[in-house]
Amino acid sequence: MKKSAKTVLILFVVAVIAAAVALIVLFPPVVETGYEEKVDALSFMENTRETAVPQTEIYNLISDHFNSALPEGKTEKKAIVIGYDGCRADTFTLLDSEHKSAVKTLLADGGHAVFSYCGGVNMPEINTQDTSTAPGWCSMLTGKWAETHGVYKNYQPKEIEPKTLLISLIEDGKIDSSAFYVSWAGHFSKPKATYINELNYIEENNINSVFLRAENDDGTKANVLADINKADCSDFIFLTLEYTDHNGHATGFSLDNPNYTNGFYSADETGLEFIEAIKSRKTYENEDWLILITTDHGGIRRNHGGPSVQERTTFIVSNKEIAQ
Numbered sequence: 001m002k003k004s005a006k007t008v009l010i011l012f013v014v015a016v017i018a019a020a021v022a023l024i025v026l027f028p029p030v031v032e033t034g035y036e037e038k039v040d041a042l043s044f045m046e047n048t049r050e051t052a053v054p055q056t057e058i059y060n061l062i063s064d065h066f067n068s069a070l071p072e073g074k075t076e077k078k079a080i081v082i083g084y085d086g087c088r089a090d091t092f093t094l095l096d097s098e099h100k101s102a103v104k105t106l107l108a109d110g111g112h113a114v115f116s117y118c119g120g121v122n123m124p125e126i127n128t129q130d131t132s133t134a135p136g137w138c139s140m141l142t143g144k145w146a147e148t149h150g151v152y153k154n155y156q157p158k159e160i161e162p163k164t165l166l167i168s169l170i171e172d173g174k175i176d177s178s179a180f181y182v183s184w185a186g187h188f189s190k191p192k193a194t195y196i197n198e199l200n201y202i203e204e205n206n207i208n209s210v211f212l213r214a215e216n217d218d219g220t221k222a223n224v225l226a227d228i229n230k231a232d233c234s235d236f237i238f239l240t241l242e243y244t245d246h247n248g249h250a251t252g253f254s255l256d257n258p259n260y261t262n263g264f265y266s267a268d269e270t271g272l273e274f275i276e277a278i279k280s281r282k283t284y285e286n287e288d289w290l291i292l293i294t295t296d297h298g299g300i301r302r303n304h305g306g307p308s309v310q311e312r313t314t315f316i317v318s319n320k321e322i323a324q
């Protein structure tokens with residue numbers, strides 16, 4: 001190498017290092033502090049992050065509900081899962097505010113709340129599936145982790161087996177109908193969507209399950225309320241609201257971000273509208289409802305999928321006891 005070429009190379013390397021140092025000084029990486037302290041101080045949680053239940057517990061709660069005997073005076077079982085997509089557990093520190101809240105209402109009415117986790121294994125193990133939308137909801141709907149259902153990340157279609165509760169409860173004769181209300185296209189509205197095979201199976205086998213995608217959360221809300229307000233509403237309703245996930249990706253998953261906290265308030269107010277609609281049903285007194293609120297994953301900075309405690313810690317809130 002000629003001397004001049006060598007000098008140019010050295011200058012270039014020095015310039016690159018200087019630029020990198022300048023970037024780190026000007027834009028230091030966001031290190032989030034205080035998350036653990038905040039969630040650990042939530043006095044109404046019935047377990048700890050260390051004893052968190054796997055998010056697959058949602059499957060067991062729903063199965064047990066439909067497999068148990070009807071309580072005295074009840075003639076029909078129903079269940080709803082109200083999903084707040086991408087809702088961090090520390091949003092529960094916002095519950096003392098003035099906002100209407102499904103979580104607060106369930107707890108005030110004798111409900112229960114526990115920490116759960118996504119990602120396949122609890123902290124401090126490293127996650128075995130992405131802390132993302134498709135693996136998360138799929139683990140709840142099948143009661144299995146990705147090693148069984150095969151959905152390790154988004155846009156990885158699940159085979160027919162293991163079937164979700166939306167189908168299996170009908171095929172097992174536990175319920176007559178189910179419904180899946182979303183706005184995210186990755187569930188069943190794109191070629192590589194998670195439940196595209198299951199949707200075909202439903203259509204081919206005339207199964208009484210509605211998979212309906214709206215353009216946005218307003219549309220999902222309208223679809224869910226229309227169902228609940230029907231005299232013969234779906235026996236099992238599963239829905240996801242994107243307020244928190246959408247705002248987190250747009251501007252940051254953080255309680256310091258008003259856009260994110262407003263996303264939580266919107267989700268939790270909408271959740272309460274669903275609960276109030278259920279309680280307003282003419283046949284409500286004769287129905288035995290299981291009402292669950294949960295999330296698929298948390299988030300950090302503008303993303304999720306990884307192994308941080310902010311992404312992996314989730315929650316389950318129920319109007320009924322959560323066995324541990």
Ligand SMILES: [Zn+2]
Pocket residue numbers: 085086132133134245296297
């Ligand atoms: Zn999600």
